[in-house]
Amino acid sequence: MNAVSSRDDESATITDSPEKMIMIMSAGGGNTTTTTTEVQSQRRTKLTPSRFKGVVPQPNGRWGSQIYEKHQRVWLGTFNCEDEAARAYDVAARRYRGLDAITNFKTVSSSEEAEFLGSHSKAEIVDMLRKHTYKDELEQQISRRRQLIIINHHHHRIINSSDHDDNKLQTEVLFEKTVTPSDVGKLNRLVIPKQHAEKYFPISGRSNKNVVLMNLKDRAGPGKVWRFRYSYWNSSQSYVLTKGWSRFVKEKGLNAGDIVSFHRSVNSADKQLYVDHLKIIQAAAGVIEEEEKARVVRLFGVNIFKVPSTTNIISTNCVDNNNNNIGSKRKKLEMMENIIMTWDSTKKQRVIDVV
DNA sequence: CCGTGTGTTGAC
DNA sequence: TCAACACACGGG
Numbered sequence: 462m463n464a465v466s467s468r469d470d471e472s473a474t475i476t477d478s479p480e481k482m483i484m485i486m487s488a489g490g491g492n493t494t495t496t497t498t499e500v501q502s503q504r505r506t507k508l509t510p511s512r513f514k515g516v517v518p519q520p521n522g523r524w525g526s527q528i529y530e531k532h533q534r535v536w537l538g539t540f541n542c543e544d545e546a547a548r549a550y551d552v553a554a555r556r557y558r559g560l561d562a563i564t565n566f567k568t569v570s571s572s573e574e575a576e577f578l579g580s581h582s583k584a585e586i587v588d589m590l591r592k593h594t595y596k597d598e599l600e601q602q603i604s605r606r607r608q609l610i611i612i613n614h615h616h617h618r619i620i621n622s623s624d625h626d627d628n629k630l631q632t633e634v635l636f637e638k639t640v641t642p643s644d645v646g647k648l649n650r651l652v653i654p655k656q657h658a659e660k661y662f663p664i665s666g667r668s669n670k671n672v673v674l675m676n677l678k679d680r681a682g683p684g685k686v687w688r689f690r691y692s693y694w695n696s697s698q699s700y701v702l703t704k705g706w707s708r709f710v711k712e713k714g715l716n717a718g719d720i721v722s723f724h725r726s727v728n729s730a731d732k733q734l735y736v737d738h739l740k741i742i743q744a745a746a747g748v749i750e751e752e753e754k755a756r757v758v759r760l761f762g763v764n765i766f767k768v769p770s771t772t773n774i775i776s777t778n779c780v781d782n783n784n785n786n787i788g789s790k791r792k793k794l795e796m797m798e799n800i801i802m803t804w805d806s807t808k809k810q811r812v813i814d815v816v
Numbered sequence: 817c818c819g820t821g822t823g824t825t826g827a828c
Numbered sequence: 829t830c831a832a833c834a835c836a837c838g839g840g
Binding site: 520 | 819821822
Binding site: 508510511514515516517518520527528529530532534 | 829830831832833834
């Protein structure tokens with residue numbers, strides 16, 4: 462009759478398996494005759510094959526998601542909705558087989574999602590899928606990036622604000638660097654990104670002349686001049702500020718993640734150079750305070766609206782075939798917690814991620 | 817006890 | 829590679 466027939470013998474021999482007993486009991490209540498084919502047909506109602514790739518039905522009406530790699534199945538978790546499971550497979554497929562992998566939905570993953578996938582291991586992605594946190598984490602990354610942009614804009618306003626206020630100091634930003642832990646650590650040096658160093662602080666290419674003394678006016682403090690030893694390290698092939706830098710770090714109280722900026726006077730003929738800095742923690746707090754709740758609410762709103770719409774946890778999208786209700790109460794609670802967590806961790810990671 | 821997800825088999 | 833099927837087993 463079908464491919465299952467070969468297994469009929471087996472299932473017949475196992476007559477007393479508890480599962481079959483249950484099946485017989487439930488069926489026997491209404492029907493007096495309980496044949497093997499009937500048991501099979503009942504099983505078949507429970508296990509409606511999925512129309513989606515990588516999706517398998519579960520006995521309880523939910524849907525499993527799986528992908529194969531190297532002759533081995535990678536389990537991606539179980540889901541209430543068939544399409545939810547299908548999307549999980551899609552994510553895994555793009556991570557395991559590339560962005561152009563065959564998927565269930567055409568949904569062109571955004572460039573941000575592409576980068577997100579690329580920056581996480583397969584195990585991490587699978588973990589997120591199984592825990593149903595993939596969307597959340599993706600949104601978090603995007604949200605964090607937005608925070609960085611906001612801070613940077615704010616930062617530039619701080620730096621440039623005095624340009625408009627007083628005509629005494631007309632400067633332009635040459636470049637800036639978010640200082641690394643080693644920039645503010647015991648090494649007593651600041652690495653100048655090569656591209657900026659060679660563009661704005663060129664050292665004469667000859668071997669013996671790879672050291673120079675730089676005078677930088679303090680753009681924050683009036684009159685103060687910082688003197689740095691600026692050189693090229695052949696060993697690491699990098700441009701660095703050495704002597705004098707640790708004093709700057711100490712006096713300004715720089716921490717990893719803070720921003721150091723280099724400027725040049727616009728009008729004066731001597732093209733005076735300036736150095737400035739920005740404490741990121743304070744700046745971040747300033748953004749929150751300054752823009753008050755409007756900004757916060759809007760960001761919060763992003764999370765609120767985006768998370769539910771893409772996560773079909775709530776009954777809205779997920780009504781179809783299997784009628785099996787869902788413990789949506791608990792899910793909602795989880796989601797609220799997730800949102801709060803998202804916001805919380807955003808606030809903290811913002812600082813960390815600047816590095 | 818229930819549901820998950822693994823063991824396994826056989827198609828493609 | 830992939831999914832159908834059965835059920836061992838681990839968490840609640």
